[in-house]
Ligand code: ADP
């Protein structure tokens with residue numbers, strides 16, 4: 001095993017073995033019961049009271065009966081701002097969160113004590129599943145505040161018993177200092193920030209492998225398998241994919257187990273459907289589509305059949321880890337991340353996967369789309385490691401050709417490649433900006 005943490009796999013822990021390995025039949029019975037209860041509860045909200053007049057949840061006999069319920073969209077959440085979806089008296093709400101507003105106005109979500117407790121438990125499950133445990137030092141390098149990533153992991157990590165350093169995102173020098181001084185063994189970050197920290201370490205003369213880090217949780221933005229491998233190799237640690245969104249609590253919706261082959265979707269708390277985003281037709285395992293999710297263990301603000309906008313597929317296999325909850329693939333991106341370049345559909349994650357497989361490519365990249373007469377100019381800007389800029393232009397030319405070809409083989413359109421020195425592209429705190437589309441401006 002290549003990573004420092006390998007010995008911990010021997011003690012891989014279940015947080016709640018009974019629920020995590022519940023036989024499918026019992027899991028589905030639990031889902032059905034919770035679904036009926038959730039629909040009844042939803043009727044207490046102004047929004048769902050009208051929406052659900054034709055639904056008779058008492059007659060539901062199987063989980064698939066959920067299909068009778070209309071979808072809920074981000075727009076429903078926006079137009080029913082502020083308390084339109086709330087199902088409990090105002091004084092039973094103990095927390096407000098909001099999405100980061102990547103695709104427009106932020107939406108607010110409310111939680112009761114039960115909700116925070118159940119969410120914390122989900123995070124504890126995710127964390128324990130990776131081998132992180134009491135005694136670990138956990139540095140939470142992600143935004144706190146309205147964004148759910150910070151507090152969600154914070155509570156979960158404390159419940160597991162790790163020593164939490166709530167460092168938040170940014171102030172990278174201090175992050176490194178804390179890691180060194182307190183022997184951080186587990187961190188949570190966006191993949192782009194995890195890479196950024198490693199660059200800063202090198203700039204300060206450290207080798208990222210020499211830190212005590214052994215487990216990383218990365219999420220909140222799309223990233224490829226190659227990016228995970230890059231982070232694992234740079235730090236010599238195990239990295240796990242973490243998926244969630246504020247409308248569904250935040251992190252803790254789906255998470256990778258030690259198999260690192262898909263994320264277990266916690267079906268005792270959520271009902272998952274995958275649909276064709278255009279026709280809304282239900283898709284089967286292995287078919288890629290939009291995730292539609294119903295919360296079935298939430299009191300203050302349950303959401304029915306929420307159109308997440310995220311694209312992925314169900315992985316139809318029995319996981320060797322013993323958990324029975326369904327697994328989903330890596331998130332390909334949001335439906336609206338798709339770029340149409342010269343008539344071809346391209347996702348940033350496809351480009352990223354190719355770039356990160358080239359060892360010469362450093363940690364940051366950006367895709368630029370511009371108008372070039374009647375055509376789209378498709379430019380991929382990639383930072384290279386400094387050793388590539390030794391004056392050998394032939395080497396650069398050759399690499400440029402190889403990358404352009406690899407991308408054209410995957411997505412059909414051939415990009416122009418621009419190489420940059422590390423640190424040239426803008427760094428964002430929070431979610432990385434991967435696409436700059438200026439075609440509308442010209
Ligand atoms: P916003 O929708 O404003 O960005 P959130 O902060 O709640 O609000 O972010 C949730 C979104 O982040 C998800 O819908 C998804 O698009 C993205 N996301 C979260 N985790 C992952 C992940 N592991 N892989 C890919 N995308 C992710």
Ligand code: ZN
Pocket residue numbers: 257258259264319320321322323
């Ligand atoms: Zn598993």
